[in-house]
Amino acid sequence: MARYTEAVCKLCRREGKKLFLKGDKCYSEKCPFVRRSYAPGMHGQRRVKLTRYGVQLREKQTMKRMYGVLERQFRNYFERASKQRGVTAEILVKMVESRLDNVVYRMGFALSRAQARQLVRHGHFNVNGRKVSIPSYQVKPDDIIEVRENKRNSPIFKEILEVAKERQMPSWVEVDLDKFSGRFDHAPTLEEAALPINIRHVVELYSK
Secondary structure, three states: OOOOOOOOHHHHHHHOOOOOOOHHHHHOOOOHHHHOOOOOOOOOOOOOOOOHHHHHHHHHHHHHHHHOOOHHHHHHHHHHHHOOOOOHHHHHHHHHHOEHHHHHHHOOOOOOHHHHHHHHHOOOEEEOOEEOOOOOOEOOOOEEEEEOHHHOOOHHHHHHHHHHOOOOOOOOEEEEHHHOEEEEOOOOOHHHHOOOOOHHHHHHHHOO
């Protein structure tokens, strides 16, 4: 499967906002975006006035990169969201926020979505008692996500949980870090997700 292999901090600089792709580093003074908040490349510091299409494109790229989703998959999410009753923007956010890798990240069992995706692929988690290794698996309300018992003593989880204890958990998940488990209460609304993205621009772009 295709994936982005270059420095992810360049993506934050390109979009002009923090996407929190590097876990703990994003919260420290070592974050490249803090030191160089302009776009990468020799012309990165030039001021460019974007057209309406350019603004829409940048918002779409930001959302894709934040969740680590490729274009075809992201467009499929939009197509499915647009066919359902309700506000397309709200449904789209609920779909990407319900991905297993994102829920694992939101529960504090990974330092970034990229790390969560890798841990899920390597079979570190159970959903309702069954191993699930598909990052795009759609978690449903009241599903229980837990670190598999034979993975809990891994040094990587010791580091992750130390950081997680300092994080404020979202209101739509219930987590017991001592038991390595959490419950997905519901998919968040636009207000609850509080994404640094104008979802309306994403919907407008794909609706053309």
